[in-house]
Amino acid sequence: MKKFLIVGLGNIGKQYENTRHNIGFKILDHFAKEEHLTFQTQKLGDITTYKLKGRTFILLKPNTYMNLSGKAVWYWLTKEKVPLENLLVIADDLNLPFGSIRVKTKGSDGGHNGLSDIQRSLNTTNYNRFRFGISDAFSKGKQVDYVLGEWTPEENEKLDDRLQKSVELIKSFGLSGITETMNAFNGK
Known part of the structure; x- marks a missing residue:
């Protein structure tokens, strides 16, 4: 059975729950709700698993806070023996318009502290990332106030559709691979 580690970046705590910076958590929460999954607090994060067509998706919300996400990613990749090419990290992106999607197989951290820490922990920039646009309307x-701020009413109105598209993207990554997923979802 093929395993995939899907990491949604965010910060723990009620005060961060509905912030733009927590879109990784929000996407995984939406996935779990849709598939009737329950997260369990384990070492370095909240975890749940989902099985689909011979694949196991391990969904991880690190509880290390955003800037120390690499420790949790490294631990769960190693513990679950997930190959690096089966890792997908979900993060917010200020450089993309709200709700837009960009999937890449490598690249810089783009100034994102969570991605920067993951790159340090993995000792590579070659890992799959799913960037969710939060725009740069600040x-x-x-x-800092903007990324840690809550969604506007207009954004909230459009968010459900974008969360659903994100769940489809995650399933595509496991079933069809990164290249097909990039072709199907980038810019959508």
Whole structure:
């Protein structure tokens, strides 16, 4: 059975729950709700598994806080013996319009502290990442307030559709592979 580690980045705690920076958690929560899965708190994160067509998807929400996500990713990749090419990390992206999707197989951290820590822990920039656009609609010097701010009513209205598309993307990654998933979802 093929295993996939799907990591949604975010920060633990009620105060972060509905923030833009927590889109990774929000996507995995939506996936779990749709498939009637329950997360269990384990070492370095909340975990649940989903089986589909001979594949096991291990969904991980690290509880290490965003800036130390690499420790949890490395631990669960190793513990579950998931090959690096079967890792998908979900993060917010200020450089993409709200709700847009970009899947890549490698690249820089783009200034994202969670991705930066993962790259340090894995000692490579060659891992699959799913960037979810949160836009850059903030004033100069207000980036932290913006990413840690809650969704606007307009964004919330459109979010369910984007969460559903994100769940489809995760399933495609496990069933069809990264290349087909990039072709099907990038820019959508």
